[in-house]
Amino acid sequence: MEQDITLNKEGQGLAFLKPLVAKFTPKFQKGDLVPWLKKSGITLLSILLFLGLWHMGSKALYNIEANYKIEKALTEQGQVAADAERDCIASGESSCQPNTLPSPTQVWASLQTLIADHKVINADKAAFNQKMAATNAKLVAKGKNAIVYTGRASFVDIVLTSIKTVFAGFLLALLIAVPIGVVIGLSPSLRSAFNWFIQIFKPVSPVVWYLLVFMIVKTLYIGDSSDNAFVISFISVGLCAMWATLVNTAMGVSSVDKDYINVAKVLKLGTFQKIFKVILPSSLPLIFTGLRITLSVAWMVLIAIELLAQSQGLGLFVWEEFQNGANDSNAKIIVAMFVIGIIGFLLDRIMLSVQNMVSFNKNEGV
Amino acid sequence: MSTETILNKGTTQNGIVFPSKVMLDLSNLKKVYPTPKGDYVVLENLNLQIMKEEFVTIIGHSGCGKTTMLSMIAGLNPISGGNIAVLGNPVKGPGPDRGVIFQSPSLMPWMTALENVLLGVNQVFPHATKAQRKDIAKYYLHKVGLDGAFDKKAIELSQGMQQRVGIARAFAIKPKVLLLDEPFGMLDSLTRGELQDILIEIWNKEKITAVMITHDVDEAIFLADRVVMMTSGPSAKIGDILDIEFERPRTRKSVLEHDDYYTYRKHLIDFLEH
Numbered sequence: 077m078e079q080d081i082t083l084n085k086e087g088q089g090l091a092f093l094k095p096l097v098a099k100f101t102p103k104f105q106k107g108d109l110v111p112w113l114k115k116s117g118i119t120l121l122s123i124l125l126f127l128g129l130w131h132m133g134s135k136a137l138y139n140i141e142a143n144y145k146i147e148k149a150l151t152e153q154g155q156v157a158a159d160a161e162r163d164c165i166a167s168g169e170s171s172c173q174p175n176t177l178p179s180p181t182q183v184w185a186s187l188q189t190l191i192a193d194h195k196v197i198n199a200d201k202a203a204f205n206q207k208m209a210a211t212n213a214k215l216v217a218k219g220k221n222a223i224v225y226t227g228r229a230s231f232v233d234i235v236l237t238s239i240k241t242v243f244a245g246f247l248l249a250l251l252i253a254v255p256i257g258v259v260i261g262l263s264p265s266l267r268s269a270f271n272w273f274i275q276i277f278k279p280v281s282p283v284v285w286y287l288l289v290f291m292i293v294k295t296l297y298i299g300d301s302s303d304n305a306f307v308i309s310f311i312s313v314g315l316c317a318m319w320a321t322l323v324n325t326a327m328g329v330s331s332v333d334k335d336y337i338n339v340a341k342v343l344k345l346g347t348f349q350k351i352f353k354v355i356l357p358s359s360l361p362l363i364f365t366g367l368r369i370t371l372s373v374a375w376m377v378l379i380a381i382e383l384l385a386q387s388q389g390l391g392l393f394v395w396e397e398f399q400n401g402a403n404d405s406n407a408k409i410i411v412a413m414f415v416i417g418i419i420g421f422l423l424d425r426i427m428l429s430v431q432n433m434v435s436f437n438k439n440e441g442v
Numbered sequence: 443m444s445t446e447t448i449l450n451k452g453t454t455q456n457g458i459v460f461p462s463k464v465m466l467d468l469s470n471l472k473k474v475y476p477t478p479k480g481d482y483v484v485l486e487n488l489n490l491q492i493m494k495e496e497f498v499t500i501i502g503h504s505g506c507g508k509t510t511m512l513s514m515i516a517g518l519n520p521i522s523g524g525n526i527a528v529l530g531n532p533v534k535g536p537g538p539d540r541g542v543i544f545q546s547p548s549l550m551p552w553m554t555a556l557e558n559v560l561l562g563v564n565q566v567f568p569h570a571t572k573a574q575r576k577d578i579a580k581y582y583l584h585k586v587g588l589d590g591a592f593d594k595k596a597i598e599l600s601q602g603m604q605q606r607v608g609i610a611r612a613f614a615i616k617p618k619v620l621l622l623d624e625p626f627g628m629l630d631s632l633t634r635g636e637l638q639d640i641l642i643e644i645w646n647k648e649k650i651t652a653v654m655i656t657h658d659v660d661e662a663i664f665l666a667d668r669v670v671m672m673t674s675g676p677s678a679k680i681g682d683i684l685d686i687e688f689e690r691p692r693t694r695k696s697v698l699e700h701d702d703y704y705t706y707r708k709h710l711i712d713f714l715e716h
Contacts, residue, residue: 333548335544335546335548336548336550338518338536338542338544338548339542339544339548339550339561341517341518341535341536342516342518342536342537342538342540342541342542343538343561343562343565343566343615344536344537344538344565345561345565349565353550353561354550357550357552357553358550358552360552436551436552436595436597
C-alpha cells in the first residue's frame with residue numbers, strides 16, 4: 077500500500093523538476109544516469125519532433141501563401157509584376173512577406189525582440205523616474221499624487237498583469253466559494269435551495285460574466301476616472317472560475333466519512349469544533365481539487381476576459397497583435413501562446429503540490 | 443415500588459441509600475426500520491441489565507441486530523420503543539459518558555495519535571491545563587504500548603496500532619460505559635490476541651463497565667463476565683446468557699487450561715449452531 081502511494085505521487089506536482097534537481101545535486105549516482113538520460117532523451121526527442129513538424133508545416137503554409145501572391149500578381153498585373161513579387165519575397169523584404177503561421181525560428185526571434193523591447197522600456201522607465209524624482213518628491217510633499225510612467229507596457233509587464241489578475245480572481249473565487257460551499261455542504265436544505273442557482277450559473281460563458289460584471293462595475297465607478305479594467309477582469313475571472321470550488325467544497329463537506337461524524341457525536345464536539353477539527357480537514361482534499369480546477373479555469377478564461385475588458389494583459393496583447401497585422405505579429409501571438417501554456421502548466425503543478433500536501437489517503441484510515 | 447425500579451434507582455434501608463448496582467439498563471428495547479413493504483423489526487422485547495464493573499460480551503449471527511443495539515446504547519441510532527438508561531438516566535443522544543470503540547479505528551487520519559486522543563480528552567476535561575490533558579492522553583497511549591508513536595500521523599500507523607489509539611481514546615475520556623463494536627474483527631488473529639491482552643490489562647485497572655460485540659467465541663469467553671447470546675433476526679432478542687466464572691485477572695494460558703473452558707465453549711457453539 078505504502079509503495080502504491082509513493083508511486084502515485086511520482087510524476088505529480090513539482091516532481092517533474094526532480095530530474096533537473098537531481099542533475100545538480102552532488103549525490104547524483106552513476107546508476108541514475110541511464111534512466112535519467114533515457115527519460116530526458118525521450119522528452120528531448122519529442123520536442124525536436126514537434127519543432128520539426130511545426131517547421132515543415134509553416135514552410136508549406138508559407139509556400140502556399142507565396143505562390144498565391146505571385147499567381148495573383150501574374151493574373152492582375154502581368155509577368156513583370158509577378159517576377160518582381162517573386163524577387164521581393166526571395167529577398168526577405170518585410171513589406172511583401174507572406175503572412176501565415178510563423179516558423180519556430182521566427183517565434184524565437186520574436187521572443188528576443190520582446191525581451192529586448194522590455195529592456196528598452198525598462199530603461200525608459202528608469203530614466204523617466206530619475207527625471208521626475210525631484211518633481212515627484214515635491215508633489216508628494218504637497219500631498220498630491222506623484223506622476224507615474226504611463227508609456228507602453230513591455231511584454232514582461234503584460235505577463236505580470238495577467239498573473240496578478242488571475243491571482244486576484246482566484247482569491248476572490250476562494251473567498252466566495254469556500255465559505256458558501258461549507259455552509260451549503262452542512263445543510264441539506266440550503267443545498268437544495270442553492271442547487272438551481274449553481275446549476276443555472278455554472279455553465280454561463282465567460283463573455284456573459286464579463287458583461288454582467290461590466291454593467292455593475294461601470295455604475296459603481298460613475299464619477300471615478302480611474303481605470304477599472306483590472307477590477308472588471310479579475311471579478312469576471314473569479315466569478316467564472318469559482319464554481320468548481322463551490323461544488324467540490326459542498327460535496328466534500330456533505331460527504332464526510334460517517335465514522336468521523338460518529339466520533340464527533342460521541343465526543344459531543346461543539347459545532348465550531350466539529351467544523352474546524354473534523355469536517356473541514358476531512359474535506360480539504362476535495363476542496364483543493366476544486367481550487368486546482370478553479371485556478372486552471374481562471375487562467376483559461378483570463379485571456380478572453382482581458383481582451384474584452386481592455387486590461388493590459390496577455391489577452392489584450394494577443395488581440396492587439398492580431399489587429400496590428402505587422403510582419404512579426406503572428407510570431408508574437410505564438411510567443412504569447414507558449415507563455416500562456418507554460419504559466420498555466422506551472423500554476424497547475426503548484427496547485428497539485430499543495431493538494432498532495434494536504435491530502436491523506438482516505439482508504440487507509442478506514 | 444417494583445423490583446425493577448429499586449434496582450435502577452438504588453434501595454433505601456433505614457434511611458441509608460444503597461446505590462444501585464445496575465449501570466446500564468435496557469428494557470423492552472425495540473428497533474423497527476420502516477421499509478416500503480412494511481416495518482422490519484430488528485429487535486424486540488430486549489431486556490438486559492448490566493452491572494457496574496461488569497464486562498459483557500454479546501455474540502450472535504451476523505445481521506441479528508447486535509450493532510444496532512450497541513449504536514442505540516451509544517445514542518447514535520434512535521430507539522423505536524422501550525428504554526435505555528445509564529445509572530437510571532434515560533439515554534438521549536450520544537455523549538462521552540458512553541465511549542465507543544468502533545469496528546474501524548475511525549481515527550482522524552490528518553491528526554497524530556496524540557491529537558486523536560486529545561480530541562476527546564480536551565472535550566471531557568475542559569478545566570484541566572493543557573499539560574495535564576496531554577499527560578492523560580500520553581498515559582493512555584503508553585498503556586496501549588504506543589510510546590514511540592505519539593506524533594505519528596494516524597494514517598502512518600498499521601491497522602492494529604490505529605485500533606490501539608482507538609482504545610486509548612475511549613479509555614482516556616473516562617466513560618461510564620465502554621461500548622466495543624467488534625473492535626478486533628478486522629485484525630489478523632495474532633494482532634487480535636495482542637490487543638485483547640492490552641484491552642483486558644487496561645480494563646482490569648479501570649474497571650469500566652463494558653459491552654462488547656464479537657463474532658469470536660474464544661474472545662467472548664476470555665474477556666467476559668457474562669456472554670449474552672442473541673437469537674437471529676428479525677425480531678432478535680436475548681436467547682441465553684452464560685456466566686463466565688474465571689477469576690480475574692486472567693491470563694490466556696490460565697483460561698485455556700481451565701476445566702470449564704470447553705464446557706463454556708461448547709455451550710456457546712451449541713447455541714450458535716442451533
